[in-house]
Amino acid sequence: xxxxxxxxxxxxxxxxxxxxxxxxxxxxxxxxxxxxxxxxxxxxxxxxxxxxxxxxxxxxxxxxxxxxxxxxxxxxxxxxxxxxxxxxxxxxxxxxxxxxxxxxxxxxxxxxxxxxxxxxxxxxxxxxxxxxxxxxxxxxxxxxxxxxxxxxxxxxxxxxxxxxxxxxxxxxxxxxxxxxxxxxxxxxxxxxxxxxxxxxxxxxxxxxxxxxxxxxxxxxxxxxxxxxxxxxxxxxxxxxxxxxxxxxxxxxxxxxxxxxxxxxxxxxxxxxxxx
Numbered sequence: 097x098x099x100x101x102x103x104x105x106x107x108x109x110x111x112x113x114x115x116x117x118x119x120x121x122x123x124x125x126x127x128x129x130x131x132x133x134x135x136x137x138x139x140x141x142x143x144x145x146x147x148x149x150x151x152x153x154x155x156x157x158x159x160x161x162x163x164x165x166x167x168x169x170x171x172x173x174x175x176x177x178x179x180x181x182x183x184x185x186x187x188x189x190x191x192x193x194x195x196x197x198x199x200x201x202x203x204x205x206x207x208x209x210x211x212x213x214x215x216x217x218x219x220x221x222x223x224x225x226x227x228x229x230x231x232x233x234x235x236x237x238x239x240x241x242x243x244x245x246x247x248x249x250x251x252x253x254x255x256x257x258x259x260x261x262x263x264x265x266x267x268x269x270x271x272x273x274x275x276x277x278x279x280x281x282x283x284x285x286x287x288x289x290x291x292x293x294x295x296x297x298x299x300x301x302x303x304x305x306x307x308x309x310x311x312x313x314x315x316x317x318x319x320x321x322x323x324x325x326x327x328x329x330x331x332x333x334x335x336x337x338x339x340x341x342x343x344x345x346x347x348x349x350x351x352x353x354x355x356x357x358x359x360x361x362x363x364x365x366x367x368x369x370x371x
Contacts, residue, residue, distance in 0.1 A: 103363040104162040110369040165364040176349040184353045189307040193217045194272035198251040235261035258294020296340035309351040326361040
């Protein structure tokens with residue numbers, strides 16, 4: 097696992113670019129000071145050493161700060177996007193919860209694992225799951241679906257990936273994964289991107305001037321592709337936002353809430369540099 101402190105290397109180009117910008121400001125300041133201050137020849141060497149140490153410390157500080165970033169704010173085609181570590185459920189915004197294409201609600205570690213965001217949402221807020229089922233059924237009324245009558249466990253109505261509904265004016269539930277005959281979530285890379293595109297369209301239809309908080313979508317689905325890192329998922333989400341129809345007409349903000357457990361695998365400094 098990559099150390100949190102070593103995510104940004106000494107050789108990082110953006111880090112050096114920032115450092116050189118700081119050096120430029122320091123250079124201007126020192127040039128201005130030398131107009132008024134004359135250093136005795138006996139102290140010039142010592143002053144030079146002190147100045148060199150200061151420059152090194154400045155670089156180390158910038159390097160340390162880059163590795164310790166816990167939040168960033170981006171502007172993607174006028175849309176405010178905040179990325180930070182925290183608990184999605186602590187947000188006061190509309191909270192996006194990924195479901196499977198059937199909108200199953202049985203938390204039994206077969207259909208839905210209790211340690212997933214989906215499972216935690218149901219267990220925490222809907223101990224009487226029939227209440228959630230009724231709201232889901234009502235919100236999905238009129239949505240296109242196909243029937244899978246061969247399915248033994250769980251619901252039989254299957255909805256298009258990206259189908260998104262709102263419940264209790266607080267939560268957005270989205271169909272984000274297929275389910276195979278062994279009740280395992282899967283999604284191809286192409287479907288992942290298509291799902292994100294459909295999701296933004298749905299959010300654009302629903303959010304109505306409200307801020308939206310989303311998790312790191314796709315990171316819990318092992319069958320998307322073993323070659324994708326958590327950093328890749330985050331970048332794909334941001335790239336899809338660039339191509340989406342979402343805009344900043346209502347000064348709405350998208351928050352991407354990252355779990356504390358992924359800190360070692362996410363490089364926010366790199367994200368800030370790219371976007």
